Amino acid sequence: MNNFDYARAADVADAVRLKAGSADSRFIAGGTNLLDLMKYHVEQPRRLIDISRLPLNAVEETNSGGVRIGALVPNSTLAYHPVIERRYPLLSSAILAGASAQLRNMASTGGNLLQRTRCAYFYDVATPCNKRAPGTGCSAIDGLNRNHAILGTSAACIATYPSDMCVALAALDATVHVAGAQGERVIALADFHRLPGDRPDLDNTLRADELIVAIELPPQGFAAHHSYLKIRDRLSYAFALVSVAAALDLDGGRIRDVRLALGGVAHKPWRNEAAESTLRGQTPDRDAFGRAADILLHDAKAYAHNAFKIPLARRAIVRTLTQAANGTPQVQSIKSIR
Numbered sequence: 001m002n003n004f005d006y007a008r009a010a011d012v013a014d015a016v017r018l019k020a021g022s023a024d025s026r027f028i029a030g031g032t033n034l035l036d037l038m039k040y041h042v043e044q045p046r047r048l049i050d051i052s053r054l055p056l057n058a059v060e061e062t063n064s065g066g067v068r069i070g071a072l073v074p075n076s077t078l079a080y081h082p083v084i085e086r087r088y089p090l091l092s093s094a095i096l097a098g099a100s101a102q103l104r105n106m107a108s109t110g111g112n113l114l115q116r117t118r119c120a121y122f123y124d125v126a127t128p129c130n131k132r133a134p135g136t137g138c139s140a141i142d143g144l145n146r147n148h149a150i151l152g153t154s155a156a157c158i159a160t161y162p163s164d165m166c167v168a169l170a171a172l173d174a175t176v177h178v179a180g181a182q183g184e185r186v187i188a189l190a191d192f193h194r195l196p197g198d199r200p201d202l203d204n205t206l207r208a209d210e211l212i213v214a215i216e217l218p219p220q221g222f223a224a225h226h227s228y229l230k231i232r233d234r235l236s237y238a239f240a241l242v243s244v245a246a247a248l249d250l251d252g253g254r255i256r257d258v259r260l261a262l263g264g265v266a267h268k269p270w271r272n273e274a275a276e277s278t279l280r281g282q283t284p285d286r287d288a289f290g291r292a293a294d295i296l297l298h299d300a301k302a303y304a305h306n307a308f309k310i311p312l313a314r315r316a317i318v319r320t321l322t323q324a325a326n327g328t329p330q331v332q333s334i335k336s337i338r
């Protein structure tokens with residue numbers, strides 16, 4: 001690891017000021033991804049700005065009926081928070097599907113949004129990688145790409161985005177509140193993470209001087225009919241091959257509203273408006289779920305080793321929507337899939 005300076009931010013404005021004044025700096029909170037990246041020499045910041053003591057650790061119900069989650073709320077605290085468990089169990093479930101208990105204790109909500117791909121070539125500085133070193137090429141396209149993306153890829157990068165939590169946040173239509181030198185703004189979670197295009201080095205739309213201060217959830221939490229299903233090589237402490245967050249609002253045996261988001265298949269949590277639209281007004285059965293899955297996966301493109309993800313994703317979508325419709329969500333402490 002290279003030497004670096006350390007500064008502790010006194011408040012949000014101080015954090016933004018420190019970041020704006022130091023080009024090669026990174027914010028650090030839990031450090032559960034950044035420290036790995038520094039040890040592998042993937043990231044070599046000259047300065048770490050410690051934000052871990054800023055007062056951004058509250059979970060509060062808002063006047064508009066939603067919930068505001070401070071960026072420094074640890075993942076475990078959020079997953080087990082009584083308001084989140086009761087009103088947004090899809091989010092609790094997705095968080096508990098990720099990482100390990102120790103990592104969830106350290107990782108912050110804001111940091112979870114900023115974790116970087118686990119593409120092995122990205123972490124191996126001896127190999128070409130457009131995300132790590134723009135213009136050098138992509139080792140995965142003609143290399144080992146079993147874990148890589150099937151949707152939204154580009155000729156420059158086929159990496160997947162690793163977060164479970166953000167797949168649920170995407171399904172719940174969360175928003176990201178950020179503070180920067182130009183003031184505060186709100187970014188829809190759907191617009192926060194990017195597709196790789198010709199700039200895979202840019203994971204998201206956050207500006208260099210901006211700090212995530214909170215995540216906001218709208219009032220609708222789909223508590224009665226939801227499920228988060230994560231398919232992976234081993235049943236704990238592994239990233240998703242495919243994951244699905246499904247949420248249904250049922251009315252008189254018909255689907256009034258639906259949210260469907262996929263993880264492990266793209267450079268960002270993947271939603272498809274046409275797939276969701278086709279389900280509204282329908283009876284919640286396997287035929288309807290299969291039709292939605294076919295629409296969602298219509299443009300899926302496989303590489304040498306990940307073709308299995310396309311039928312796997314179809315089955316996972318149908319299974320997860322079925323769990324949601326039946327009110328029998330996947331329980332993360334029970335490893336069998338019902």
Ligand code: SF4
Binds near residue numbers: 117121156
């Ligand atoms: Fe790098 Fe993306 Fe290619 Fe992986 S898939 S080697 S992260 S450019």
